[in-house]
Amino acid sequence: MGFTFGIGLEIKPKFALKDIRKQKHLSRRELAEKSGVNEQTIRFLEEEINDPTNAKLSTLVKIASALHCKVRDFYPCEKNI
Numbered sequence: 001m002g003f004t005f006g007i008g009l010e011i012k013p014k015f016a017l018k019d020i021r022k023q024k025h026l027s028r029r030e031l032a033e034k035s036g037v038n039e040q041t042i043r044f045l046e047e048e049i050n051d052p053t054n055a056k057l058s059t060l061v062k063i064a065s066a067l068h069c070k071v072r073d074f075y076p077c078e079k080n081i
Contacts, residue, residue, distance in 0.1 A: 016076050018046040020067055035066035 021031055021042075028046070032039035037059055044050040045063075052074065060071045 014076070015045065015048055015052040015074055017042070017052070017063065017074050020069055020073060021046070024067055026067075031063065031066055035062045037062050037066075 021028070026034070028039050028042050031037075032042055035042075041050075041059065042063065045052050045055060057071070060074065064071045064073070
């Protein structure tokens with residue numbers, strides 16, 4: 001998912017999970033323990049190794065709950081659409 005310009009250039013919005021996690025002063029391991037989501041899954045999402053737009057909603061809900069935020073906060077550009 002991204003924005004395509006006429007010259008074939010696509011700008012993909014940054015997935016904000018890592019920024020939110022750092023704002024909460026949590027390591028990946030701590031977030032994994034709080035959320036019940038595998039630490040490797042969190043790393044893959046943060047580094048966008050796995051496309052965050054294809055992540056299971058249940059996984060994102062667990063992570064958001066542990067961070068006391070909403071799933072939509074992970075997609076900052078989506079708020080204004």
